[in-house]
Amino acid sequence: MEVxxxxxxxxxxxxxxxIQLTVFSAIGALILGxxxxxxxxxxxxxxxxxxxxxxxxxxxxxxTLIILFCSFGLAQTLGITMADxxxxxxxxxxxxxxxxxxxxxxxxxxxxxxxxxGINTVPLGQAEAARSLGxxxxxxxxxxxxxQAFRSVIxxxxxxxxxxxxxxxxxSAIGVAEAALLMKEMIENTAALLxxxxxxxxxxxxxxxxxxxxFGWLGKRLAVAR
Amino acid sequence: xxxxxxxFDAPGPRARVRNRVISGVTVIVVVLVAWAVIAKLAxxxxxxxxxxxxxxxxxxWKTYVLPGIQGTLTxxxxxxxxxxxxxxxxxxxxxxxxxxxxxxxxxxxEFFRAxxxxxxxxxxxxxxxxxxxxxxxxxxxxxxxxxxxxxNGAVIAEILRAGVRALPRGQGEAAAALGLxxxxxxxxxxxxQAITSMLxxxxxxLVVVLKDTAIGYQxxxxxxxxxxxxVGSSYxxxxxxxxxxxxxxxxxxxxxxxxxxxxxxxxxxxxxxxTPLEAQAALEPGD
Numbered sequence: 001m002e003v004x005x006x007x008x009x010x011x012x013x014x015x016x017x018x019i020q021l022t023v024f025s026a027i028g029a030l031i032l033g034x035x036x037x038x039x040x041x042x043x044x045x046x047x048x049x050x051x052x053x054x055x056x057x058x059x060x061x062x063x064t065l066i067i068l069f070c071s072f073g074l075a076q077t078l079g080i081t082m083a084d085x086x087x088x089x090x091x092x093x094x095x096x097x098x099x100x101x102x103x104x105x106x107x108x109x110x111x112x113x114x115x116x117x118g119i120n121t122v123p124l125g126q127a128e129a130a131r132s133l134g135x136x137x138x139x140x141x142x143x144x145x146x147x148q149a150f151r152s153v154i155x156x157x158x159x160x161x162x163x164x165x166x167x168x169x170x171x172s173a174i175g176v177a178e179a180a181l182l183m184k185e186m187i188e189n190t191a192a193l194l195x196x197x198x199x200x201x202x203x204x205x206x207x208x209x210x211x212x213x214x215f216g217w218l219g220k221r222l223a224v225a226r
Numbered sequence: 227x228x229x230x231x232x233x234f235d236a237p238g239p240r241a242r243v244r245n246r247v248i249s250g251v252t253v254i255v256v257v258l259v260a261w262a263v264i265a266k267l268a269x270x271x272x273x274x275x276x277x278x279x280x281x282x283x284x285x286x287w288k289t290y291v292l293p294g295i296q297g298t299l300t301x302x303x304x305x306x307x308x309x310x311x312x313x314x315x316x317x318x319x320x321x322x323x324x325x326x327x328x329x330x331x332x333x334x335x336e337f338f339r340a341x342x343x344x345x346x347x348x349x350x351x352x353x354x355x356x357x358x359x360x361x362x363x364x365x366x367x368x369x370x371x372x373x374x375x376x377x378n379g380a381v382i383a384e385i386l387r388a389g390v391r392a393l394p395r396g397q398g399e400a401a402a403a404l405g406l407x408x409x410x411x412x413x414x415x416x417x418x419q420a421i422t423s424m425l426x427x428x429x430x431x432l433v434v435v436l437k438d439t440a441i442g443y444q445x446x447x448x449x450x451x452x453x454x455x456x457v458g459s460s461y462x463x464x465x466x467x468x469x470x471x472x473x474x475x476x477x478x479x480x481x482x483x484x485x486x487x488x489x490x491x492x493x494x495x496x497x498x499x500x501t502p503l504e505a506q507a508a509l510e511p512g513d
Contacts, residue, residue, distance in 0.1 A: 043233075043234045043241070043245055044245045044248045044249050044252070045245075045249065046248070046249035046252040046253060047248070047249075047252055050252065050256065056476075056480060056483075057476055060433065060437070060475065060476045060479035060480050060483065061437070061472055061475060061476055061479075062437040062438070062439075062440035062451060062475060063437070063440070064440040064441055064444075064451050065440060065451045065454070065468060065471065065472055065475065068443075068468065069468050072455065072458060072464040072465070072468065073465045073468060077270055077465050078267070078270055078272075078465075079270070127233055131234070131235055136234075137234040140233055140234070141233070145233070162340075166340075166341075166342035166343070167342070169342040169344040169345060170344060170441060170444075172344070172444060179345075180342065180344050180345060180348065180444070184348055184444075187348070187352050193349070193352050193353060193356055197345075197349040197353075200345050201337075201341045201345060201346075201349075204345065205337065205340045205341065208340045209336075209340060
Protein backbone atom coordinates (compact mmCIF):
# COMPACT_ATOMS: atom_id res chain seq x y z
CA MET A 1 0.00 0.00 0.00
CA GLU A 2 3.03 2.28 0.18
CA VAL A 3 2.93 2.25 -3.60
CA UNK A 4 -0.58 3.63 -3.49
CA UNK A 5 0.20 6.47 -1.13
CA UNK A 6 3.34 7.33 -3.08
CA UNK A 7 1.52 7.50 -6.42
CA UNK A 8 -1.87 8.60 -5.16
CA UNK A 9 -1.98 11.88 -7.05
CA UNK A 10 -0.93 10.30 -10.32
CA UNK A 11 -3.35 7.38 -9.96
CA UNK A 12 -6.29 9.69 -9.33
CA UNK A 13 -5.24 11.85 -12.26
CA UNK A 14 -4.99 8.82 -14.57
CA UNK A 15 -8.42 7.55 -13.57
CA UNK A 16 -9.80 11.07 -14.00
CA UNK A 17 -8.53 10.96 -17.60
CA UNK A 18 -10.20 7.55 -18.00
CA ILE A 19 -13.48 9.04 -16.76
CA GLN A 20 -13.17 12.04 -19.09
CA LEU A 21 -12.47 9.79 -22.08
CA THR A 22 -15.52 7.71 -21.15
CA VAL A 23 -17.88 10.66 -20.70
CA PHE A 24 -16.93 12.52 -23.88
CA SER A 25 -16.94 9.37 -26.01
CA ALA A 26 -20.23 8.24 -24.48
CA ILE A 27 -21.93 11.50 -25.41
CA GLY A 28 -20.57 11.34 -28.95
CA ALA A 29 -21.39 7.66 -29.37
CA LEU A 30 -24.96 8.02 -28.11
CA ILE A 31 -25.66 10.83 -30.58
CA LEU A 32 -23.93 9.22 -33.57
CA GLY A 33 -25.34 5.79 -32.72
CA UNK A 34 -28.91 7.10 -32.58
CA UNK A 35 -28.47 8.90 -35.89
CA UNK A 36 -27.11 5.68 -37.42
CA UNK A 37 -30.06 3.70 -36.05
CA UNK A 38 -32.47 6.22 -37.58
CA UNK A 39 -30.59 5.91 -40.88
CA UNK A 40 -30.88 2.13 -40.84
CA UNK A 41 -34.64 2.33 -40.25
CA UNK A 42 -35.40 5.21 -42.63
CA UNK A 43 -37.54 4.77 -45.76
CA UNK A 44 -34.60 5.80 -47.98
CA UNK A 45 -32.61 2.77 -49.26
CA UNK A 46 -29.47 4.86 -49.70
CA UNK A 47 -29.46 5.81 -46.01
CA UNK A 48 -30.12 2.18 -44.99
CA UNK A 49 -27.15 1.08 -47.01
CA UNK A 50 -24.91 3.77 -45.57
CA UNK A 51 -25.85 2.93 -41.98
CA UNK A 52 -25.45 -0.82 -42.50
CA UNK A 53 -22.08 -0.43 -44.19
CA UNK A 54 -20.80 1.81 -41.40
CA UNK A 55 -21.88 -0.62 -38.67
CA UNK A 56 -20.53 -3.72 -40.43
CA UNK A 57 -17.20 -2.06 -41.15
CA UNK A 58 -16.54 -0.44 -37.80
CA UNK A 59 -17.85 -3.29 -35.66
CA UNK A 60 -15.46 -5.73 -37.32
CA UNK A 61 -12.37 -3.55 -36.97
CA UNK A 62 -10.15 -3.81 -33.87
CA UNK A 63 -10.38 -0.68 -31.71
CA THR A 64 -6.58 -0.53 -31.53
CA LEU A 65 -6.48 -0.19 -35.32
CA ILE A 66 -9.08 2.60 -35.32
CA ILE A 67 -7.25 4.57 -32.64
CA LEU A 68 -3.86 4.06 -34.31
CA PHE A 69 -5.40 5.16 -37.60
CA CYS A 70 -6.60 8.36 -35.93
CA SER A 71 -3.08 9.02 -34.66
CA PHE A 72 -0.81 7.80 -37.49
CA GLY A 73 -3.23 8.51 -40.29
CA LEU A 74 -5.16 11.62 -39.36
CA ALA A 75 -2.68 13.43 -37.16
CA GLN A 76 0.78 12.45 -38.31
CA THR A 77 0.26 11.90 -42.03
CA LEU A 78 -2.65 14.17 -42.91
CA GLY A 79 -1.96 16.81 -40.29
CA ILE A 80 -5.51 16.84 -38.87
CA THR A 81 -4.59 17.31 -35.22
CA MET A 82 -7.82 18.65 -33.66
CA ALA A 83 -5.83 20.94 -31.39
CA ASP A 84 -4.28 24.36 -31.57
CA UNK A 85 -0.72 23.68 -32.81
CA UNK A 86 0.58 26.74 -31.00
CA UNK A 87 -0.64 25.80 -27.55
CA UNK A 88 2.03 24.25 -25.30
CA UNK A 89 -0.10 21.17 -24.61
CA UNK A 90 -1.05 20.64 -28.24
CA UNK A 91 0.29 17.07 -28.53
CA UNK A 92 -1.44 15.92 -25.35
CA UNK A 93 -4.69 17.65 -26.33
CA UNK A 94 -4.53 16.25 -29.82
CA UNK A 95 -3.96 12.67 -28.65
CA UNK A 96 -6.79 12.94 -26.16
CA UNK A 97 -9.21 14.26 -28.76
CA UNK A 98 -8.14 11.70 -31.35
CA UNK A 99 -8.73 8.95 -28.77
CA UNK A 100 -12.20 10.37 -28.06
CA UNK A 101 -12.85 10.41 -31.82
CA UNK A 102 -11.77 6.78 -32.22
CA UNK A 103 -13.76 5.59 -29.21
CA UNK A 104 -16.82 7.51 -30.40
CA UNK A 105 -16.70 6.07 -33.92
CA UNK A 106 -16.24 2.54 -32.56
CA UNK A 107 -18.85 2.66 -29.78
CA UNK A 108 -21.45 4.34 -32.02
CA UNK A 109 -21.81 1.14 -34.05
CA UNK A 110 -22.72 -0.80 -30.90
CA UNK A 111 -25.09 1.94 -29.71
CA UNK A 112 -26.78 1.81 -33.13
CA UNK A 113 -27.39 -1.93 -32.91
CA UNK A 114 -28.64 -1.66 -29.33
CA UNK A 115 -31.10 1.15 -30.14
CA UNK A 116 -32.31 -0.79 -33.18
CA UNK A 117 -32.96 -3.88 -31.06
CA GLY A 118 -34.83 -1.60 -28.64
CA ILE A 119 -37.10 -0.38 -31.41
CA ASN A 120 -37.88 -4.01 -32.18
CA THR A 121 -39.25 -4.44 -28.64
CA VAL A 122 -41.87 -1.72 -29.15
CA PRO A 123 -45.18 -3.44 -30.00
CA LEU A 124 -46.32 -3.17 -33.59
CA GLY A 125 -49.55 -1.42 -32.60
CA GLN A 126 -47.63 1.63 -31.38
CA ALA A 127 -46.11 2.40 -34.76
CA GLU A 128 -49.35 1.48 -36.55
CA ALA A 129 -51.40 3.75 -34.30
CA ALA A 130 -48.94 6.56 -34.93
CA ARG A 131 -49.18 6.03 -38.68
CA SER A 132 -52.95 5.95 -38.58
CA LEU A 133 -52.85 9.33 -36.82
CA GLY A 134 -50.88 10.62 -39.80
CA UNK A 135 -47.45 10.80 -38.17
CA UNK A 136 -44.56 10.98 -40.59
CA UNK A 137 -41.59 8.62 -40.24
CA UNK A 138 -39.53 11.14 -38.29
CA UNK A 139 -42.41 12.07 -35.99
CA UNK A 140 -43.13 8.40 -35.45
CA UNK A 141 -39.49 7.77 -34.54
CA UNK A 142 -39.07 10.89 -32.41
CA UNK A 143 -42.32 10.95 -30.48
CA UNK A 144 -43.44 7.32 -30.31
CA UNK A 145 -40.66 4.82 -30.92
CA UNK A 146 -37.35 6.19 -29.65
CA UNK A 147 -38.62 7.22 -26.18
CA GLN A 148 -39.99 3.70 -25.62
CA ALA A 149 -36.99 2.04 -27.25
CA PHE A 150 -34.49 3.89 -25.05
CA ARG A 151 -36.38 2.92 -21.93
CA SER A 152 -36.31 -0.74 -22.89
CA VAL A 153 -32.58 -0.84 -23.73
CA ILE A 154 -31.19 1.01 -20.72
CA UNK A 155 -29.55 -2.15 -19.38
CA UNK A 156 -27.87 -3.20 -22.68
CA UNK A 157 -26.89 0.43 -23.31
CA UNK A 158 -25.34 0.36 -19.86
CA UNK A 159 -23.30 -2.68 -20.91
CA UNK A 160 -22.13 -0.77 -23.99
CA UNK A 161 -21.01 2.12 -21.81
CA UNK A 162 -19.26 -0.23 -19.37
CA UNK A 163 -17.44 -1.81 -22.32
CA UNK A 164 -16.53 1.74 -23.41
CA UNK A 165 -15.08 2.47 -19.97
CA UNK A 166 -12.88 -0.61 -20.27
CA UNK A 167 -12.01 0.18 -23.88
CA UNK A 168 -10.61 3.60 -22.92
CA UNK A 169 -7.48 1.72 -21.77
CA UNK A 170 -6.68 1.18 -25.45
CA UNK A 171 -6.11 4.94 -25.78
CA SER A 172 -2.75 4.31 -24.11
CA ALA A 173 -1.64 2.98 -27.53
CA ILE A 174 -1.32 6.60 -28.66
CA GLY A 175 0.06 7.82 -25.35
CA VAL A 176 -3.03 9.22 -23.64
CA ALA A 177 -2.12 9.35 -19.96
CA GLU A 178 -4.93 7.18 -18.63
CA ALA A 179 -4.96 4.24 -16.23
CA ALA A 180 -3.29 1.53 -18.37
CA LEU A 181 -0.38 3.80 -19.34
CA LEU A 182 0.29 4.71 -15.72
CA MET A 183 0.02 1.04 -14.78
CA LYS A 184 2.78 0.11 -17.21
CA GLU A 185 4.92 2.98 -15.98
CA MET A 186 4.40 2.08 -12.33
CA ILE A 187 5.24 -1.59 -12.92
CA GLU A 188 8.45 -0.58 -14.60
CA ASN A 189 9.38 1.89 -11.84
CA THR A 190 8.35 -0.02 -8.75
CA ALA A 191 8.91 -3.66 -7.95
CA ALA A 192 5.40 -4.09 -6.56
CA LEU A 193 3.70 -5.90 -9.44
CA LEU A 194 0.96 -7.44 -7.35
CA UNK A 195 0.09 -4.21 -5.56
CA UNK A 196 0.01 -2.21 -8.79
CA UNK A 197 -2.10 -4.85 -10.55
CA UNK A 198 -4.55 -4.91 -7.64
CA UNK A 199 -4.85 -1.11 -7.54
CA UNK A 200 -5.72 -0.83 -11.23
CA UNK A 201 -7.99 -3.88 -11.36
CA UNK A 202 -9.90 -2.61 -8.33
CA UNK A 203 -9.99 0.88 -9.84
CA UNK A 204 -11.90 -0.48 -12.80
CA UNK A 205 -14.15 -2.62 -10.62
CA UNK A 206 -14.97 0.54 -8.65
CA UNK A 207 -15.78 2.37 -11.89
CA UNK A 208 -17.81 -0.32 -13.64
CA UNK A 209 -19.65 -2.04 -10.79
CA UNK A 210 -21.67 1.05 -9.73
CA UNK A 211 -22.38 1.72 -13.43
CA UNK A 212 -23.85 -1.78 -13.77
CA UNK A 213 -25.94 -1.35 -10.62
CA UNK A 214 -27.10 2.13 -11.67
CA PHE A 215 -28.16 1.04 -15.14
CA GLY A 216 -29.83 -2.10 -13.73
CA TRP A 217 -31.83 0.05 -11.31
CA LEU A 218 -32.68 2.65 -13.96
CA GLY A 219 -33.66 -0.07 -16.42
CA LYS A 220 -36.12 -1.59 -13.97
CA ARG A 221 -37.46 1.76 -12.82
CA LEU A 222 -37.99 3.17 -16.28
CA ALA A 223 -39.14 -0.04 -17.97
CA VAL A 224 -42.26 0.52 -20.04
CA ALA A 225 -45.12 -1.31 -18.29
CA ARG A 226 -46.85 -3.59 -20.76
CA UNK B 227 -41.38 -5.58 -35.17
CA UNK B 228 -38.90 -7.20 -37.44
CA UNK B 229 -39.30 -5.23 -40.63
CA UNK B 230 -38.60 -1.56 -40.91
CA UNK B 231 -41.46 -1.08 -43.34
CA UNK B 232 -43.89 -1.09 -40.39
CA UNK B 233 -42.49 2.30 -39.45
CA PHE B 234 -43.79 4.13 -42.49
CA ASP B 235 -46.56 3.81 -45.06
CA ALA B 236 -45.92 2.51 -48.54
CA PRO B 237 -44.63 5.67 -50.22
CA GLY B 238 -47.04 7.46 -52.53
CA PRO B 239 -45.95 9.55 -55.52
CA ARG B 240 -44.87 12.54 -53.42
CA ALA B 241 -43.03 10.43 -50.85
CA ARG B 242 -41.27 8.56 -53.63
CA VAL B 243 -40.04 11.81 -55.10
CA ARG B 244 -38.92 13.01 -51.67
CA ASN B 245 -37.12 9.73 -50.96
CA ARG B 246 -35.37 9.97 -54.30
CA VAL B 247 -34.30 13.51 -53.50
CA ILE B 248 -32.94 12.41 -50.12
CA SER B 249 -31.15 9.49 -51.80
CA GLY B 250 -29.66 11.87 -54.35
CA VAL B 251 -28.50 14.30 -51.66
CA THR B 252 -26.98 11.39 -49.71
CA VAL B 253 -25.10 10.18 -52.78
CA ILE B 254 -23.81 13.70 -53.42
CA VAL B 255 -22.69 14.11 -49.80
CA VAL B 256 -20.98 10.69 -49.81
CA VAL B 257 -19.25 11.47 -53.10
CA LEU B 258 -18.15 14.89 -51.80
CA VAL B 259 -16.76 13.41 -48.59
CA ALA B 260 -15.00 10.62 -50.51
CA TRP B 261 -13.61 13.19 -52.92
CA ALA B 262 -12.38 15.38 -50.05
CA VAL B 263 -10.69 12.38 -48.40
CA ILE B 264 -9.08 11.28 -51.66
CA ALA B 265 -7.96 14.82 -52.43
CA LYS B 266 -6.46 15.15 -48.97
CA LEU B 267 -4.69 11.78 -49.31
CA ALA B 268 -3.43 12.67 -52.76
CA UNK B 269 -2.34 16.08 -51.52
CA UNK B 270 -0.15 14.37 -48.95
CA UNK B 271 1.15 11.97 -51.59
CA UNK B 272 -0.53 8.93 -50.06
CA UNK B 273 -2.00 7.65 -53.32
CA UNK B 274 1.22 7.53 -55.32
CA UNK B 275 2.11 4.07 -56.64
CA UNK B 276 5.28 4.15 -54.53
CA UNK B 277 3.18 3.94 -51.36
CA UNK B 278 1.13 0.99 -52.57
CA UNK B 279 3.60 -0.94 -54.71
CA UNK B 280 5.30 -2.65 -51.74
CA UNK B 281 2.08 -4.60 -51.18
CA UNK B 282 2.66 -6.37 -54.48
CA UNK B 283 6.07 -7.65 -53.40
CA UNK B 284 6.36 -11.06 -51.80
CA UNK B 285 9.00 -9.74 -49.44
CA UNK B 286 6.62 -7.43 -47.57
CA TRP B 287 4.10 -10.22 -47.03
CA LYS B 288 6.70 -12.78 -46.03
CA THR B 289 8.65 -10.49 -43.70
CA TYR B 290 5.87 -8.50 -42.08
CA VAL B 291 2.25 -9.38 -42.75
CA LEU B 292 2.28 -13.18 -42.67
CA PRO B 293 4.04 -13.39 -39.28
CA GLY B 294 1.40 -10.94 -38.03
CA ILE B 295 -1.44 -13.06 -39.35
CA GLN B 296 0.18 -16.11 -37.83
CA GLY B 297 0.49 -14.37 -34.45
CA THR B 298 -3.13 -13.22 -34.52
CA LEU B 299 -4.44 -16.66 -35.46
CA THR B 300 -2.25 -18.50 -32.93
CA UNK B 301 -3.31 -16.22 -30.08
CA UNK B 302 -6.97 -16.37 -31.10
CA UNK B 303 -7.00 -20.17 -31.44
CA UNK B 304 -5.23 -20.80 -28.13
CA UNK B 305 -7.41 -18.25 -26.33
CA UNK B 306 -10.73 -19.53 -27.59
CA UNK B 307 -9.90 -23.15 -26.67
CA UNK B 308 -8.66 -22.22 -23.20
CA UNK B 309 -11.55 -19.78 -22.72
CA UNK B 310 -14.04 -22.52 -23.60
CA UNK B 311 -12.55 -24.80 -20.96
CA UNK B 312 -12.43 -22.05 -18.33
CA UNK B 313 -15.89 -20.79 -19.28
CA UNK B 314 -17.33 -24.25 -18.95
CA UNK B 315 -15.85 -24.78 -15.50
CA UNK B 316 -16.93 -21.33 -14.27
CA UNK B 317 -20.37 -21.51 -15.87
CA UNK B 318 -21.20 -24.95 -14.48
CA UNK B 319 -19.65 -23.97 -11.16
CA UNK B 320 -21.86 -20.90 -10.97
CA UNK B 321 -24.95 -23.08 -11.45
CA UNK B 322 -23.89 -25.51 -8.73
CA UNK B 323 -26.09 -26.10 -5.70
CA UNK B 324 -23.08 -25.97 -3.40
CA UNK B 325 -22.61 -22.42 -2.16
CA UNK B 326 -18.88 -22.90 -1.59
CA UNK B 327 -18.50 -23.59 -5.33
CA UNK B 328 -21.09 -21.16 -6.63
CA UNK B 329 -19.92 -18.02 -4.83
CA UNK B 330 -16.23 -18.11 -5.79
CA UNK B 331 -17.21 -18.82 -9.40
CA UNK B 332 -19.62 -15.87 -9.38
CA UNK B 333 -16.99 -13.53 -7.94
CA UNK B 334 -14.34 -14.68 -10.43
CA UNK B 335 -16.73 -14.24 -13.38
CA GLU B 336 -17.84 -10.76 -12.31
CA PHE B 337 -14.27 -9.67 -11.57
CA PHE B 338 -12.83 -10.71 -14.92
CA ARG B 339 -15.75 -9.11 -16.76
CA ALA B 340 -15.16 -5.83 -14.94
CA UNK B 341 -11.41 -5.52 -15.54
CA UNK B 342 -10.20 -4.33 -18.98
CA UNK B 343 -8.42 -6.97 -21.04
CA UNK B 344 -5.40 -4.69 -21.46
CA UNK B 345 -4.92 -4.43 -17.68
CA UNK B 346 -4.95 -8.24 -17.44
CA UNK B 347 -2.53 -8.57 -20.36
CA UNK B 348 -0.05 -6.09 -18.88
CA UNK B 349 -0.28 -7.79 -15.51
CA UNK B 350 0.20 -11.30 -16.93
CA UNK B 351 3.04 -10.14 -19.18
CA UNK B 352 5.04 -8.63 -16.33
CA UNK B 353 4.17 -11.50 -14.01
CA UNK B 354 5.55 -14.08 -16.44
CA UNK B 355 8.60 -11.88 -17.04
CA UNK B 356 9.23 -11.62 -13.31
CA UNK B 357 9.08 -15.37 -12.68
CA UNK B 358 10.61 -16.47 -16.00
CA UNK B 359 7.61 -18.69 -16.65
CA UNK B 360 7.92 -18.63 -20.42
CA UNK B 361 10.90 -18.24 -22.76
CA UNK B 362 11.18 -14.56 -23.63
CA UNK B 363 10.21 -15.32 -27.23
CA UNK B 364 6.74 -16.42 -26.11
CA UNK B 365 6.30 -13.92 -23.31
CA UNK B 366 4.00 -11.56 -25.21
CA UNK B 367 1.97 -14.44 -26.63
CA UNK B 368 1.49 -15.85 -23.12
CA UNK B 369 0.38 -12.44 -21.85
CA UNK B 370 -2.12 -11.99 -24.67
CA UNK B 371 -3.52 -15.51 -24.32
CA UNK B 372 -3.86 -15.12 -20.56
CA UNK B 373 -5.74 -11.83 -20.82
CA UNK B 374 -8.05 -13.08 -23.55
CA UNK B 375 -8.67 -16.42 -21.82
CA UNK B 376 -9.64 -14.86 -18.49
CA UNK B 377 -11.97 -12.29 -20.03
CA ASN B 378 -13.57 -14.55 -22.63
CA GLY B 379 -13.77 -17.44 -20.17
CA ALA B 380 -15.89 -15.23 -17.92
CA VAL B 381 -18.06 -14.17 -20.85
CA ILE B 382 -18.51 -17.76 -22.05
CA ALA B 383 -19.49 -18.78 -18.51
CA GLU B 384 -22.28 -16.21 -18.68
CA ILE B 385 -23.29 -17.34 -22.18
CA LEU B 386 -23.50 -20.92 -20.91
CA ARG B 387 -25.67 -19.85 -17.99
CA ALA B 388 -27.94 -17.88 -20.31
CA GLY B 389 -28.18 -20.93 -22.59
CA VAL B 390 -29.27 -23.17 -19.74
CA ARG B 391 -31.70 -20.55 -18.44
CA ALA B 392 -33.27 -20.24 -21.90
CA LEU B 393 -34.25 -23.94 -21.88
CA PRO B 394 -37.84 -24.78 -20.98
CA ARG B 395 -38.23 -25.42 -17.24
CA GLY B 396 -39.79 -28.79 -18.00
CA GLN B 397 -36.42 -30.18 -19.10
CA GLY B 398 -34.86 -29.87 -15.65
CA GLU B 399 -38.09 -30.86 -13.91
CA ALA B 400 -38.51 -33.99 -16.03
CA ALA B 401 -34.92 -34.97 -15.27
CA ALA B 402 -35.55 -34.46 -11.56
CA ALA B 403 -38.76 -36.52 -11.79
CA LEU B 404 -36.77 -39.36 -13.35
CA GLY B 405 -34.47 -39.27 -10.35
CA LEU B 406 -31.39 -37.97 -12.14
CA UNK B 407 -28.83 -36.27 -9.93
CA UNK B 408 -27.73 -32.66 -10.54
CA UNK B 409 -24.60 -33.85 -12.34
CA UNK B 410 -26.53 -36.24 -14.53
CA UNK B 411 -29.12 -33.58 -15.34
CA UNK B 412 -26.42 -31.14 -16.36
CA UNK B 413 -24.39 -33.64 -18.32
CA UNK B 414 -27.06 -35.47 -20.23
CA UNK B 415 -30.04 -33.08 -20.34
CA UNK B 416 -29.26 -29.39 -19.94
CA UNK B 417 -25.73 -28.82 -21.25
CA UNK B 418 -26.11 -30.64 -24.60
CA GLN B 419 -29.19 -28.56 -25.42
CA ALA B 420 -27.68 -25.35 -24.09
CA ILE B 421 -24.54 -25.82 -26.17
CA THR B 422 -26.54 -26.14 -29.37
CA SER B 423 -28.40 -22.92 -28.65
CA MET B 424 -25.11 -21.23 -27.69
CA LEU B 425 -23.31 -21.99 -30.94
CA UNK B 426 -24.16 -18.73 -32.75
CA UNK B 427 -23.05 -16.61 -29.79
CA UNK B 428 -19.85 -18.63 -29.49
CA UNK B 429 -19.03 -17.94 -33.14
CA UNK B 430 -19.62 -14.21 -32.58
CA UNK B 431 -17.40 -14.40 -29.52
CA LEU B 432 -14.67 -15.66 -31.83
CA VAL B 433 -14.88 -12.33 -33.65
CA VAL B 434 -14.33 -10.56 -30.33
CA VAL B 435 -11.29 -12.73 -29.62
CA LEU B 436 -9.86 -12.11 -33.08
CA LYS B 437 -10.30 -8.35 -32.72
CA ASP B 438 -8.95 -8.29 -29.18
CA THR B 439 -5.67 -9.96 -30.13
CA ALA B 440 -4.86 -6.47 -31.44
CA ILE B 441 -4.75 -5.24 -27.84
CA GLY B 442 -1.53 -7.27 -27.63
CA TYR B 443 -0.04 -4.43 -29.70
CA GLN B 444 0.66 -2.72 -26.40
CA UNK B 445 2.71 -5.54 -24.92
CA UNK B 446 4.78 -5.85 -28.11
CA UNK B 447 2.97 -8.95 -29.33
CA UNK B 448 3.60 -9.61 -33.02
CA UNK B 449 0.09 -9.49 -34.48
CA UNK B 450 -1.52 -7.95 -37.54
CA UNK B 451 -1.97 -4.38 -36.33
CA UNK B 452 1.55 -4.15 -34.95
CA UNK B 453 2.94 -5.56 -38.19
CA UNK B 454 0.87 -2.98 -40.05
CA UNK B 455 2.58 -0.18 -38.15
CA UNK B 456 5.96 -1.82 -38.72
CA VAL B 457 5.27 -1.86 -42.46
CA GLY B 458 4.15 1.75 -42.18
CA SER B 459 7.37 2.86 -40.54
CA SER B 460 9.72 0.89 -42.79
CA TYR B 461 8.08 1.87 -46.10
CA UNK B 462 6.82 5.27 -44.92
CA UNK B 463 3.22 4.38 -45.82
CA UNK B 464 1.21 4.27 -42.58
CA UNK B 465 -2.15 4.96 -44.18
CA UNK B 466 -1.94 2.33 -46.96
CA UNK B 467 -0.52 -0.24 -44.50
CA UNK B 468 -3.27 0.29 -41.94
CA UNK B 469 -5.91 0.23 -44.68
CA UNK B 470 -4.63 -3.14 -45.97
CA UNK B 471 -4.61 -4.60 -42.45
CA UNK B 472 -8.11 -3.22 -41.81
CA UNK B 473 -9.42 -4.80 -45.02
CA UNK B 474 -7.96 -8.19 -44.03
CA UNK B 475 -9.40 -7.97 -40.51
CA UNK B 476 -12.83 -6.75 -41.61
CA UNK B 477 -13.13 -9.47 -44.25
CA UNK B 478 -12.33 -12.23 -41.79
CA UNK B 479 -14.55 -10.87 -39.04
CA UNK B 480 -17.42 -10.06 -41.36
CA UNK B 481 -17.34 -13.62 -42.71
CA UNK B 482 -17.42 -14.98 -39.15
CA UNK B 483 -20.27 -12.66 -38.10
CA UNK B 484 -22.33 -13.66 -41.13
CA UNK B 485 -21.62 -17.32 -40.40
CA UNK B 486 -22.91 -16.79 -36.86
CA UNK B 487 -26.12 -15.18 -38.13
CA UNK B 488 -26.67 -17.95 -40.68
CA UNK B 489 -26.07 -20.58 -38.02
CA UNK B 490 -28.63 -18.91 -35.78
CA UNK B 491 -31.23 -18.84 -38.56
CA UNK B 492 -30.61 -22.50 -39.31
CA UNK B 493 -30.96 -23.50 -35.66
CA UNK B 494 -34.12 -21.40 -35.40
CA UNK B 495 -35.65 -23.32 -38.31
CA UNK B 496 -34.78 -26.75 -36.94
CA UNK B 497 -37.23 -28.38 -34.56
CA UNK B 498 -34.71 -29.89 -32.19
CA UNK B 499 -33.40 -28.20 -29.05
CA UNK B 500 -34.34 -24.89 -27.50
CA THR B 501 -34.43 -21.57 -29.30
CA PRO B 502 -30.92 -20.38 -30.12
CA LEU B 503 -29.50 -17.29 -28.43
CA GLU B 504 -29.26 -14.38 -30.85
CA ALA B 505 -25.89 -14.29 -32.56
CA GLN B 506 -25.47 -10.53 -32.52
CA ALA B 507 -27.06 -9.87 -29.15
CA ALA B 508 -23.85 -10.85 -27.38
CA LEU B 509 -23.95 -10.59 -23.63
CA GLU B 510 -21.13 -8.06 -23.71
CA PRO B 511 -22.16 -5.62 -26.39
CA GLY B 512 -19.48 -3.16 -27.22
CA ASP B 513 -16.30 -5.11 -27.20
